[in-house]
Amino acid sequence: MKLYGVIGYPLSHSFSQKYFTGKFQQKGIKDCRYESWPIPSINDLKDLLKQNPGLLGLNITIPYKRAVLTYLDDSTNIPAGLKACNCIKINDGKITGYNTDITGFERSLLPQLKPHHRNALILGTGGAAAAVQFVLKKLNIPYKLVSRQLHNGSTLTYADLNEAIITQSQLIINTTPLGTFPNVTECPDIPYQYLTAKHHLFDLIYNPEKTLFLQKGAGQGATIQNGYEMLLIQADESWKIWNED
Numbered sequence: 001m002k003l004y005g006v007i008g009y010p011l012s013h014s015f016s017q018k019y020f021t022g023k024f025q026q027k028g029i030k031d032c033r034y035e036s037w038p039i040p041s042i043n044d045l046k047d048l049l050k051q052n053p054g055l056l057g058l059n060i061t062i063p064y065k066r067a068v069l070t071y072l073d074d075s076t077n078i079p080a081g082l083k084a085c086n087c088i089k090i091n092d093g094k095i096t097g098y099n100t101d102i103t104g105f106e107r108s109l110l111p112q113l114k115p116h117h118r119n120a121l122i123l124g125t126g127g128a129a130a131a132v133q134f135v136l137k138k139l140n141i142p143y144k145l146v147s148r149q150l151h152n153g154s155t156l157t158y159a160d161l162n163e164a165i166i167t168q169s170q171l172i173i174n175t176t177p178l179g180t181f182p183n184v185t186e187c188p189d190i191p192y193q194y195l196t197a198k199h200h201l202f203d204l205i206y207n208p209e210k211t212l213f214l215q216k217g218a219g220q221g222a223t224i225q226n227g228y229e230m231l232l233i234q235a236d237e238s239w240k241i242w243n244e245d
Contacts, residue, residue, distance in 0.1 A: 065127020104234030
């Protein structure tokens with residue numbers, strides 16, 4: 001039995017196990033299993049690997065996309081400068097890292113971009129934000145990182161956001177877990193009143209389908225997008241990686 005899975009903490013929000021189990025059933029794949037492992041610390045990864053010697057691949061989610069980098073034997077498949085990993089392949093005990101978030105984010109964002117989306121705000125500075133930064137650099141879209149306190153390269157705090165910054169930044173991406181089910185009454189603390197129909201809001205969260213962040217954006221006429229399509233794309237990319245020679 002080929003074994004795959006996902007690690008993170010908590011994992012109540014993760015769609016991976018349901019998605020891959022459904023994929024196996026739909027494709028008639030009977031020799032594969034996908035499990036969810038909510039581990040309180042990335043240090044628990046070593047024990048997880050020892051306890052599951054047949055494990056062939058893992059998806060990595062919040063909050064371990066950066067922390068898992070120190071466990072990789074091979075990080076050459078992660079683009080230079082991208083300090084985040086959301087997918088690992090295990091072959092003969094060797095752990096190889098990848099980032100499929102960048103593919104998922106780029107492919108899902110591109111059809112929504114308009115010529116006026118020339119500046120962006122990235123809310124959050126974690127591993128998912130690293131993938132978003134990589135893609136925006138590739139697309140030549142200048143961006144600023146926003147966090148509660150200045151760290152991990154952020155140049156703005158939420159308290160800094162004003163009408164001028166929001167007006168100029170017509171692409172806003174939420175990479176934080178704020179608003180994830182069951183905490184649906186939470187949202188990033190931005191001045192939503194300055195959003196317009198020219199703004200596009202992308203929330204990497206997929207559950208609920210329309211977070212409070214997206215609801216408030218839509219209420220101001222902005223176009224909105226959640227992270228479901230991105231998740232589908234990155235999951236399929238992970239499957240390709242695990243099954244390539």
